[in-house]
Amino acid sequence: MEKKRFIFDIDGTLLIPDWNYEKLYFDSVLNKSEFEIFYPQIPKLLEEYEKNFPRYDVVELSRFLTMKSGVLITPEIIIGWNKALGETKPEIIDGVVESLEYLKSKDKSLVALTNWFLEPQIERLKSSGIDSYFDNVYGGELGIKPSREAYMNAMGEFNIDSSIMIGDSLDFDVYGSGRIGMDAIFYNPKGKDYDKAKVKSIGSMKKIKEMF
16 A cells, blocks of 8 residues: 555654763763762663653653662753753754655655654754654654554554554564554664564665655
């Protein structure tokens, strides 16, 4: 069936994230000992949160991070964290603009789907200059990939057969959407191992033009 709704992951698919901002931010809001305890745990803690909670919520995340790390991470700190992310200037992945322009010229509906909070991600899309390509952006407040809810929200008024997910995570973008019957494309610029018989893969975002 013809694909009409293209759902793009953001970090690692559209934009190159610069996580250095996290180090600078938490160094400014935590004392030295708190920083040394909390900062190295961030990736592991967020991974655990996403496995156990259906969506992102500032108060819930504050409680979770505080309990798991032993460092008081208030809602205000999380709000500041989002503000710091929104002020970063991300680099656009090569081939993204070319492919987005091509898809829009074909009257495709483009949306972005992120697991993180919506507001800072919208700001990053704006600062990178690609926000205008997207009909909507869906954040983790509505649902965290790989939950069914996340993909269904991003699908909007379109059906599963006419929608496709594009992202750089096998678990969050490919396998998760596949479990609800949605097609997906694995953006794999580093040549990670994957099941070539079951997964469509591209090494460059420019390849999208050749596929649709």
